[in-house]
Amino acid sequence: xxxxxxxxxxxxxxxxxxxxxxxxxxxxxxxxxxxxxxxxxxxxxxxxxxxxxxxxxxxxxxxxxxxxxxxxxxxxxxxxxxxxxxxxxxxxxxxxxxxxxxxxxxxxxxxxxxxxxxxxxxxxxxxxxxxxxxxxxxxxxxxxxxxxxxxxxxxxxxxxxxxxxxxxxxxxxxxxxxxxxxxxxxxxxxxxxxxxxxxxxxxxxxxxxxxxxxxxxxxxxxxxxxxxxxxxx
Ligand code: CTP
Ligand code: CA
Numbered sequence: 001x002x003x004x005x006x007x008x009x010x011x012x013x014x015x016x017x018x019x020x021x022x023x024x025x026x027x028x029x030x031x032x033x034x035x036x037x038x039x040x041x042x043x044x045x046x047x048x049x050x051x052x053x054x055x056x057x058x059x060x061x062x063x064x065x066x067x068x069x070x071x072x073x074x075x076x077x078x079x080x081x082x083x084x085x086x087x088x089x090x091x092x093x094x095x096x097x098x099x100x101x102x103x104x105x106x107x108x109x110x111x112x113x114x115x116x117x118x119x120x121x122x123x124x125x126x127x128x129x130x131x132x133x134x135x136x137x138x139x140x141x142x143x144x145x146x147x148x149x150x151x152x153x154x155x156x157x158x159x160x161x162x163x164x165x166x167x168x169x170x171x172x173x174x175x176x177x178x179x180x181x182x183x184x185x186x187x188x189x190x191x192x193x194x195x196x197x198x199x200x201x202x203x204x205x206x207x208x209x210x211x212x213x214x215x216x217x218x219x220x221x222x223x224x225x226x227x228x229x230x231x232x233x
Contacts, residue, residue: 008052009225015053016092017045018085018099018132020060022078026124027110035184036100038062040149043217044096045070051221053094058084060099078102078129085132089139094224096147097133105129137168145224145233150174156192161203164194170233171195172203173220181210189216195227 019041023031038059045057046067055070058081066072073088075081078101089095104126114122133148140146148169150160153176160174172194175182182190190210194203208219227233 009222010048010094011052013053013093013225014056014091015045015048015221016056016058016085016088016095017041017048018058018081018097018101019045020062021100022060022081022102022129023076024078024102024105024129025109026106027112027114029113032102032104032106032126033061034100034102036060036062037185038064039185039187040189040213040217041096041098042067043213044098044221047214047217048094048096048221051218051225053221056088056092058088058099078105078132082130082132082135086135086139089136092144094145094147094221094228095136095140096220096224097136098149099132100151101132102129131167133163133169134167140168145170145228147171147173147220147224151177153177157194157205160192160194161201164196164203165201170227171220171224186213188212191216193220193223195232 020038021033021036023033025031042064045055048055049069057070058073058075073084075084107125107127136146146169148167150163150172152159156174156176160172164172174192175189179190181188188210191208193206197204
């Protein structure tokens with residue numbers, strides 16, 4: 001991955017990574033979340049550091065240790081994550097969004113614990129959260145590189161192509177939750193990597209075989225660095 005001159009491929013670059021799930025509180029004791037463990041995002045942050053970048057990791061609540069040499073910003077809700085990213089985005093060269101951001105949050109957060117009170121059920125009203133990746137796609141300068149992730153359960157390439165174009169990404173890394181070795185808590189992943197093609201409706205598609213999340217993180221970052229060097233981004 002090192003350049004022929006021996007210089008690290010991300011030397012001198014500021015890399016921002018989002019990782020983990022978000023939590024959306026319902027009341028003081030309960031929240032909505034998802035199965036993300038943060039492994040992919042933490043692997044990206046560590047590999048970016050090892051490739052020479054100055055790394056900021058915006059992390060939802062996870063059980064992983066803060067990587068050494070990485071500036072970790074802990075957040076809880078999608079709106080916290082949005083604020084943390086949007087405040088830092090202008091100073092970032094490469095942004096990789098691996099977080100599993102909650103799409104919706106409860107409209108109201110109860111001040112006190114919600115009680116059963118003999119009720120047979122309750123209805124939850126949800127409202128949408130800001131889309132951080134879409135915001136970054138709208139605000140990025142030509143010198144900035146943006147990579148998103150996509151988790152799908154069907155129609156992987158069609159859904160991922162929509163996200164690549166719709167959120168103005170330079171790269172989108174997609175995986176199917178149901179592929180063996182690609183799940184949430186796994187140490188491996190099986191991904192399809194999309195980059196803008198000649199025309200918007202025809203992205204370039206690479207199908208990468210199963211590999212460890214560290215190796216995958218490195219390969220993603222090296223590809224992003226190569227795209228920048230080639231002026232593709
Ligand atoms: N993402 C984000 N902010 C959100 C939702 C998603 O930044 N509020 C980012 C994720 O970090 C990921 C990408 O967008 O890089 C795709 O996330 P995904 O959940 O697969 O796609 P969505 O656009 O939310 O669409 P859907 O969940 O309906 O498939
Ligand atoms: Ca989503």
